[in-house]
């Protein structure tokens with residue numbers, strides 16, 4: 001390809017911010033935007049997005065899931081890439097929609113096109129953007145929790161660790177059974193709270209045993225579950241989304257931490 | 261077996277409070293998971309073997325009628341007899357009839373999940389036969405009068421202390437007190453009790469890990485050798501197995517056995533692997549005079565025609581439950597029927613009806629670990645999600661869930677309204693939670709806040725901040 005200008009026009013990335021980040025932790029969204037801009041992309045946040053429909057999809061309410069999926073596909077049409085700061089929501093777009101529309105060919109074509117352009121944030125940064133000039137620091141030690149959907153449905157394992165290794169001053173420690181589910185599971189955590197509590201308490205013990213002072217993950221749902229348990233137990237371990245750590249936005253309160 | 265699946269929530273809560281159960285489950289899980297991992301790390305390209313296992317099973321299921329006929333013909337050619345049991349009742353009747361004709365008194369049994377599925381022990385006892393379980397785990401739970409809690413380790417929920425107490429009560433009339441004894445002692449003790457039973461049984465009942473169409477053989481694997489004593493010593497051998505246990509050839513059976521041993525117990529091969537073909541022949545030194553195979557349908561052929569056909573690939577290895585966080589927390593009994601864990605949460609609703617087992621498809625975080633270890637690549641979470649779809653369509657989903665989805669859906673499908681309401685709602689909630697950063701209590705969220713805090717939101721939505729940012733940049 002002949003290069004006429006110094007730089008090819010920036011590729012356009014749609015940020016699908018996820019409902020949890022939108023409502024609960026916008027700093028994760030801002031951090032994601034900064035990372036993507038640093039990597040040279042032009043970012044847009046389509047306003048037609050709300051929730052990907054996962055609560056309906058996972059509850060067997062396929063009709064509502066379909067409505068939300070079509071709305072999301074409309075909102076995210078026409079971009080070079082779609083980036084999602086959540087393994088579980090990204091997986092709903094990538095694997096859920098094509099399954100949901102297996103019997104409606106017109107929707108299926110669009111679902112597959114969207115799936116092919118959609119990325120979980122850390123995988124996008126490593127495998128597409130090749131981002132290797134992070135400007136982030138966090139002194140102390142942290143462990144990374146492998147959230148289930150990202151790990152098993154999208155192959156997110158090395159990417160976040162590779163990125164976290166570039167954060168100045170941060171020592172990464174592995175917790176025991178890091179691939180064990182934290183017990184969040186969307187509506188599971190309120191339908192079966194006792195089982196969910198047992199799982200998150202096992203997860204919290206594994207984190208505490210590393211002696212790390214921070215726990216990091218790529219999914220806000222899991223993080224709220226883990227942080228909620230840790231703060232209730234009076235633990236000093238702080239919880240951040242990986243985007244916040246990578247964009248050096250750890251100067252504000254951690255998840256579940258107050259201003260005073 | 262009678263299903264008590266309706267009581268899942270209660271039984272799960274009770275299980276969580278049972279400290280002995282917790283010890284037993286933690287120990288078992290660490291053992292199963294670690295051993296399987298080592299076995300797989302030592303096997304070059306286990307995933308190819310999994311693909312092969314899946315392909316063998318898919319092929320067999322696609323031509324099941326053909327292979328079943330081939331199997332039947334081969335069993336008969338070897339001098340055995342095949343019986344078709346459409347339902348659990350049929351299976352019970354067939355087995356008790358054979359025992360009656362054999363004028364049997366005592367019946368020994370090796371572990372069979374199909375036998376559990378049709379409640380064979382109850383049927384045998386009701387018909388006046390003494391049924392003796394010879395697998396150590398099954399023997400233990402038979403003494404304790406409990407159902408199995410795991411498909412390959414039926415007494416996995418018991419600690420050694422509990423087994424010592426049980427043996428003391430049944431073998432020594434309570435004379436030993438609760439003295440803790442070593443595992444080999446306990447095994448020897450059970451062995452001594454069982455020896456006499458083995459030698460005096462008239463009929464031996466086993467399951468079958470695989471049925472081989474080309475030879476009419478059944479494959480049996482154990483680590484105790486009890487299945488071999490069960491089928492060689494008595495006059496009559498009855499094997500009971502689901503129709504999905506079929507594989508076309510001995511070669512295929514070999515591939516499946518490699519998958520099974522590694523996935524189930526982390527062994528390269530089980531201690532005893534036996535292929536049984538027909539009854540004793542003229543010059544055989546031992547073996548039964550008669551050989552019967554009871555092929556159980558009990559709802560399986562119904563699954564052939566829909567997406568649950570994938571579940572018929574299951575080889576009953578137990579890996580899915582060994583890796584399931586929910587099973588690991590509550591054990592097998594809470595599931596309420598024969599098959600626990602992820603595979604049970606799919607099978608129980610299919611076999612016993614969706615109405616009586618509403619919790620099972622939902623009591624899962626969809627974390628996917630089960631599917632990632634399943635040796636025949638059954639997409640268990642997808643099947644569970646599909647059962648949820650059926651529940652939703654048939655109005656079996658809980659009222660709170662339906663109401664929640666309706667309210668959430670109303671807003672979520674109207675982006676403008678959603679973003680506007682979100683802005684105000686989050687601003688209010690964020691102000692309330694700002695100082696502490698979390699809530700110890702929130703209306704309608706008791707399920708969450710009973711044991712953990714709800715982190716507070718950050719006072720603005722992302723959409724709001726993004727708009728501000730855009731404005732500032734334009735300036």
Ligand code: SF4
Nearest residue numbers: 574575577578580634
């Ligand atoms: S579903 Fe898969 S992992 Fe579970 S018992 Fe069956 S074969 Fe084994």
